[in-house]
Amino acid sequence: MRFSRLFGKTLRQAPAEAESVSHQLLIRAGMIAQVAAGVYSYLPLGWRVLRKIEQIIREEMDKAGGQELTLPVLQPFELWQQSGRSVSFGQSLFTLKDRKEHKLALGPTHEEVITKLVQRYVQSYRDLPLLLYQIQTKFRDEPRPRGGLLRVREFIMKDLYSFDVDEAGLDVSYKKMSQAYKNIYARLGLPALIVEADSGAIGGKESHEFMVITESGEDEIIYCSNCGYAANRERAQFAKAVITSEEKQPLPLEELATPGTKTIEGVAGFVGVPVSQTLKAVFYSADGEFIFVVIRGDLEVNETKLRNALKCSELRLATESEVSEAGIVAGFASPIGIKDVKVVADDSITLGSNFIAGANKSGYHFRNANYPRDFRVDFMTDIALAHSGDNCSNCGSRLSSAQGIEVGHIFKLGIFISEKMEAFFLGRDGTSRPIVMGCYGIGLGRLLAAIVEQSHDGKGIIWPLSVAPYQVYLCPLYLDSPELASIAEDVYQSLEKGGIEVLYDDRSESAGVKFNDADLLGIPLRLTLSPRTLQKQSIEAKWRTEKETQLLPLENASAEVSRLLKGKNWLGKGE
RNA sequence: CGGGGUGUAGCGCAGCGGGUAGCGCGCAUGGUUUGGGACCAUGAGGUCGGAGGUUCAAAUCCUCUCACCCCGACCA
16 A cells, blocks of 8 residues: 555644543544544544454454354334333434324444344254354444544444353353354453453343553453452452440440531541441432442442442432432431331441441431341342452452453343343253343454554554554655655565555655654554665665564565564564 | 543644635745755645634634544443
């Protein structure tokens, strides 16, 4: 490809709205262009990278036994009603009406459609297992797109669905996919960490995310460097410290005047006890129902855990007026004596005794509140948010935290969808059972952005050889010399003939401009041709990742370059 | 949806005590240059996000509105 003919232009300055590194570099390199919030065009260079990523994913899916197909983007809304996910996806589902006023959805994912399809063709256990996938555009009306390609409303995703006869079969499919994903990240040069995850609106039970650790990541990972436990913070477990008060025996409940102490810190300070010696009350609205949450004063509520515990789809903090309508005195609330309100407790309230708790009247708290002696709860489970510094629930070591980009998510769906979509099969024993499903998603654009996020320097992008838009940047200097121009042209032709992907900088720009563009675009190997190298009948080669240059004989340069490229692995590292 | 911010040439920005728009980069033409973003000359390019209002006069003041970005809520 001749640079002078390439559509797209490198920019010295990134547009003001681009904040994340990947966003800035991808725009400056002329690889993507924004159309609307969370909607992007891929320019030729960016599209080449995306297609390479796609091909790697396709190869790994095929190797794992996947069969590629394509499902429609346009889906009848009824399918979403049938699965019940029109509710759980809620506003994120893009919907539209056709000319007959029939409601349709733009697919944010394809469990419904594929399960319907599989239902038509699978009748017997003999038809299973199946691994079906597609690579296709998804639509999600995200509340807040951000970070360039990191979170968008229209994106290309590979989604694979597994169909098995039982849980054991699902485990096998899940492992295959997990391995295929690891292979993909390895080939992309992405150090991805697998972590336990919440399954969110997709549903199902077990799920894992693949995370690339980088500061710009929007997810927080809690991990234990001792035993290897790692989980998304939404999901993370930790060992809650047991608080032993001086008096282990429950003491009689006492009312205590605590004027003006509306916060946990305020009360604890006023009474002179640690915050862990108090009970915190937090109020939520879950699908419209008022929820009273109790948790030990030193902990915070994990809203994802709470949502899962309540099995609700919409969860938010209750407003002040909702709290007072429920008859609760904010700042002095506790479940003691509370009636007609659903109370959910974190199990931390049993890890201690004689707590300070609200007296449900302004200016007063109770001393020596104990569960279950003094109050009841509707149910109790783990709804606490893990922090770095907490203890690992596996091994007791200190947990750490890191920011990460979610570059893949795999789910064990079980029969959650297949039951609703009536996808049953006949087992060997003649009984009809729902197909056991898994789903496995990976967003290509986000993958591309993640690569840039963790592989760049002050000059620009550093693509791994496996996905670089071109392998070689041919950079002749002093192109106005007819002799040099003609040799450069010959080299270009011979590289192309040799099957090497080459971007030929045929512009008559100065050396600095060309070198800077080569670095910005992140092409792995740069070849410089100038009177200086010509004098030695050679061409200069330089890897994007290295400082040193080397001279290659001009004669059969193509073969020499091939040799160089083959000497590198797909990441362009090592010999 | 809550909070904050920005919309002026392709990109980055200035102008905003009202008088009809300018700088840098980029772009075009010509010339001199060239191993890490050269220089000179000439030139093209703008309904100042949109609508309404105030005024003799609005990029500038007022009202409404739209878009985009960031934080949060939310989210495979």
